[in-house]
Structures are given as structure tokens and as C-alpha cells.
Amino acid sequence: MRRTLPIFVVLAVLLVAIAVANPYFLEPPAFLAFVKRAAPLVILAAGQYAVIVSGEFDLSVGSLVTAEVVIAARLIDGSAEATWPVVALLIVLGLLVGLVNGVVTTLLRVPSFITTLGMLLILSGAIFLWTGGAPRGALSEEFRELGRGSLGPVPWSVLILVVVAAAAAYAMRARFGHTLVAVGDNDRAAALSGVRVARVRTVAFMISGLAAAVAAILLGGFAGVSAQVGKGLEFQAITAVVLGGVALGGGRGSVVAAMAGAFTLEALFTLLNLYGISGALEPAVQGVIIIAAVALGAVRFPRRRVAATS
């Protein structure tokens, strides 16, 4: 709880700042709309957290989201019956991409930075080749409902987010969570104490792939087919996780804080927008956050860093 406190303070300050600029923001419909908008990034951040805390990176989630949305539109092509089988297929595909990332990283010993960068390029290239730059088909109303509609006053995406957040928090408190953090902290020690490091890390990549699939379903539902839907999401997710105080390199940080980091990033973007600052500044702000957070992390634990590199 102590660890997660600072990011919540930052988040609260940002929310207050938004409310000062736009008092309507704190009323339930507006706030729910904000949570709905943040939901895909928060879910991606939870997935990215699993990978980062286990000591790896996943750069492929952005293009995976794009791929899933484009594939969904092509396969559904406006037909209601095709919706649920395609949703199931998207989830399987997300897990599969995670599995490949994990196996290549752990068994072939390719650094995850390279594995997932390669996956990013492969997916975006394949999508471009397949679609020729212009996605075809259309998402059905039923598919759109998850990202667009709501149950009474509460959007479906908020409900899905609550379920994902609860599952993530539970998993990190359970044995799996402790193992994941142990692997990221010191994989040799974890291996010596009987943890199957390769398997745990592969599962982390699969969680990230699953998160990308869920985010794709919500984003595709929210705004429809687009070949740009996932652009830059991998860096937003990593920024969110870092902002939540999770150490790059693994072993430290909480999933709740990572998700709060995603909310904070989204709140920051909302605030910038409210003050009339264009999207051009967003990447710059993300860059400052990543560098500042990692630099501060290095200052924090000088001895551990030395030990990790030796």
C-alpha cells in the first residue's frame, strides 16, 4: 500500500486540476466517460506490468491491437452471428502472439526487446500487406457494444476493467504473483529455488497478449475500424507502468500502481487537451516521464543495479 500511495497522490492532484478547469468532470457521466476512455490503456498496463515485473519488455502490444481490430473487421464483416466466434479467436490470437514472444525470448534466448520489436514489425508489416493500408469489412453492432455501449449508466468497458483489475490484483497476491516478481528480481535465485523461469516469463507474455486482445476489443468497439488504432500504445503502456513506480528490469512494483499509472497518463493527456495543448506534446511528455522515472530509479537503488549487471 505504501508503495502505491505516491502515484495515487499524483493521480488525485491531476484529477483535481481537471475538475478545476472543467467542473462537470466530477459528475458521474463525465467521470465514467473518462474511466471508459482510460480502460484499454489500463488493461494494457496491467499486461505490460506482468512482463516488466518479470524482467522483460513487450513492445508488440500496439501493433497487436491494430492487427486484432483489422482482423476482426475483416472476419466479422458486419455479421452479428460471427461476432462471438471472432471475439474468441481474437483472445486466442492474443495468447498465441504472447506465447511466441515468450518462447522466443526464453528458449531461444533472444532479448525480449528484440523479440517484441521484431513482432511489432512483423505484425504491422503483415497487416499492411494484407490490407494494403485500407482495412476492409466492418465490425458488427454487437461487437461495437462492448466498447461503446453500457449496462444502465455504467459502460461495459468500465465493468470489464473492474473485472480485469480485480483478477490482476488477486493474481499478484497469489503464489503466481510472488513467483513472477521473484523471477524479475533475480532469475537465477528463483531458478535455484525451483521456479521454472522460462515458463513463468512465457505466461507473463501471454498475459500481455491477452490484455492486448481485450484492449483491442474495447478500442475497436469504441471508435470502429482503423489501421492506426494501436499506434503508440506500447509506449503509452510502458510509460504508464513506469509512472506507477514499477522498476524497469523487474522485481519491484505493484500492478495496482501500474494501473493507476495508466489512469494518471490518461488524466495528464486530458488535462493537456483541456488547456488547449495539441497532441504533439504527448510523446514529449511520455519521453520525459520515462527518462525521469528510470533515472530516479537508478538513483534509488545504486547497489542493486551493480549487482544485477555483474
Added chain:
Amino acid sequence: MNSYSRRLLACAALAVVTLSAAACTSDKPATSSASAGSGSAEPAGSAAAKDAGTGDQSKFFVQADYDAQMAMRKAQADGPADKPWEQTIDAQLVDTGKYKKSGPYNLCFSNAAVNNPWRQVGLKNMQAEVALHKEIAKFTALDAEGKDDKQISDIAELQGKGCDVLIVSPNTTATLTPAVAGACPKVPVIVFDRGVQTDCPVTFIKPIGGYAFGAEAAEFLVDKVPAGGKILALRILPGVDVLETRWSAAKVAFDKSDLDVVGVEFTDGDAAKTKSVVSDYIQRFGKIDGVWMDAGATAVAAVEAFEDAGQPVPPINGEDQQDFLKKWSDSKLTAIAPTYPTYQWRTPIIAALKILKGEQVPKVWNLPQPTITQDNLTTYLKPGMPPLHYAMCGCENLPGYPEKWGGTS
């Protein structure tokens, strides 16, 4: 305990970083009337008071070009009415006798990029036009993938390939100018879509232009939205000349009107972001009475923001993409679609053959730039075509339509 306090310190520092990034923004937005509350010392002064919330005029705005395009919107085009890609407006013909040669011909094309649906449709139009002409023995197209340096080397490479005509769609205007100027003495050059800052190409082909696009949409809103109505203007990104001209013409129209432009926002051409921005404005102002867009790719997302807020969709402009036309028709919107027609990709091939046959061509080949309105909507709404297909393609009678364009008949 020690590590906890360090962590707190680190996060506090981070908070300072993030907040100062947000705080430093508050003294910038003199352009947005929405943030009128905090204005203390405004250097812009009196000009800001009269601008109807549209901000300063773009530095890309050129009055003479604007006036010329406004005149061309009303002008009658010469040429066959059923083939607008062969029509010209205000043509100043030039002789091409010195380029005359007998076939078969080898045409070369240096393309800026194929990275968006507009260029996708355009390239297919061009390839189909090539296939219509048996005298074209070879057509070599190089894709610069949106990179100036690659296009410069592409143009150099094509000069060694025995091209009879070199067609260039420049990636950026200023940077590609020397490369085009270098090719002109060796081979007849045709430039289209974006321009270059030299008059050495034999012909420069373009639709009327960005001012005409922006003005068409803005005048529609001025006409349809009651006085005092709140307008939200959505732009893709700043600093691109072809988009700046669209907005600057709209600004002129809005400044003359009684409309209140409550926001000018950038969307990066992203549907989710567009929808979020529009939702924010609906929340903040309760009601938005009109939406102006500098490009139609995210128009459907903007429409959905109103639907999801449970509000009627106000007058809006999109472009000639099928998804918007379908939405317009299905939801009975009050809408208009100015176009930047993709049929202009057929014209360079036609021009190349004219040049090689020694026929006269216009120095600047201004193509008509039609607008889709309620009256002709059904003509351009084509079931079976993909959602991002551009209707103003002039491709319906080309071989391979509709399959080659991704559609079904």
C-alpha cells in the same frame, strides 16, 4: 523506512515533472477561446477579440492563392463533363513538341508513399489507367515510404532507367525541389498532388486545392447553423501546408460569420481520439451546433460521439469515404463532403501520353474538385465497396473494378 522516503521523494519529483509540463501549458493557449479564464498579459491583444475563436491566421495563408481558388470554385471546367480527370480550369497551354517521340513508352513514377487509404485508392487508379494504354510498354513505380531522402534517391535512380516521362508525387515541397529541378533537363517531368518550388516540370497537376476544400465545408456550416451556434473545428495536425490551407480558408469564412468557434483541436487522424475530443466538448458546452473537419477519415467517430451522448448530430462535413457516406445516408445527417478527388491519379498518365505525342498540356493543370451534397449522395454511395474507399475515384469504368479496389459487385 529509508527506502520508503526515497521512493516518496522520487515520486514527488515525478509529480513535479508531470505537473510542470501541464502547468507550463496554461500560458500558451491564446488561440483557444475555451480557456479564456486565465488570460493575463496577452501580447496578441486586439486581434484576438475579433477572431470568433479561430485564433491567428496560419502562416501558410497566401491571399492571392486563396482568391484564385475561390474564383476557380465558380469557374466552368473545360473538357468532357463525364471525365473530370481530363478536365482543366483556367488552362495556360504550353507546347510539348520537343518531347514528341514514337512508342512504345517507358513511364516512371516516384511516389511519396502508399501509407493511407487515399493514396492506396489513387495508386490503383493510376495502375488501371496505365493498363488502358497499350503504347505504355513499361511502368516503373518506386515508393519512397514517406521519406524525403528515399525519394531523392528514387528520383536519381529512375533517371538511369531510360524513362520517357518522370512522374513525381513529392513527399514534401521544399526538400524535393532540388531533386525535381535536377531531373528536369534530362527527362520531361510531371508533378502532381503536392507541388515543388520550381516551374521546370512540364505540367503540375492538382485539384483546385485546400482553400476550396476548407471553404466549402465552412460555408455549409455558416449556411446551416443558426447565428451564435457553437462550432468545433477538428484538424489532423498543424504545420502541413495542404491541411493548413483547408483550415485557413475555413477561418476566413467563420470570422465573417456570426458563428462561435468554441474549439480548434488536433486529432492526429485517430478515430478514438476524435471521439474523445468531441465527447469532451459535448460535455463541456452541453451542445455543439456544428462540426468542421479538415479531413473526413474520422468523421464517423465524430458522429458517433453525438449518438453516444444521446444528442442529435449537428451539421458536419466529412469526405468522400464510404463509411461516412453510409452513415450520412443511414442516419439522415445534415452533411456535406468536399473532396480531394483520387481521380487526379489518372491524370498524370494521360498528361504523359499527351506530352509524348507532342500535344499541348496546361502549365498548371487544375482539376475540378466536386463536392458531395444531399442531392448527389446516392450517386457516390456504393454498397460493396470497403469502408475506407474514396468514392470520387473516377474508377467505376476501369478494368478490374470493383474487385481491384477491394469491393464486391
